[in-house]
Amino acid sequence: MHPFSSSEGLRIDLALSSGFGATLPLIDVAVTYPLRERALNAATLSPGGAATEYEAVKRRHYEQNLQPGQQLIPFVVDTFGAWGTSAIPALQHMARAYANRLGVGHHRGCLLFYTALNSCLIGHVARMVLRASGAELRQVD
Secondary structure, X not given: OOOOOOOOOOOOOEEOOOOOOXXXXXXXXXXXXXXXXXXXXXXXXXXXXXXXXXXXXXXXHHHHHOXXXXXXXXXXXXXXXXXXXXXXXXXXXXXXXXXXXXXXXXXXHXXXXXXXXXXHHHHHHHHHHHHHHOOOOOOOO
């Protein structure tokens, strides 16, 4: 998606069109590695610390191009499954909306939402490990 009229080359992963009032949340997703050198040097070894630290990279990349009514939400998660602080309120909002859409209670809907989200993350990390190792992908029965 290309929501920035001032810079055609920039793209964003998701734009949420409802549920956030008058602002248009623009979400850019990234997976970071808590054991990478910059994260270790920044003393970000707390859960979500590396993800929160990487959010600043996303902000530097996009914020100067935001239009009035747009809000950048970096969705950064580390490979251990910890989210950066910017994503957490939006994730909570989406989990509530997911529960309402399913017509189930808040607690059950949130569990289903985070289970689906974590399954996607695990699949992504597994593919990254395979690519990094040079191993072949095979179907397991």
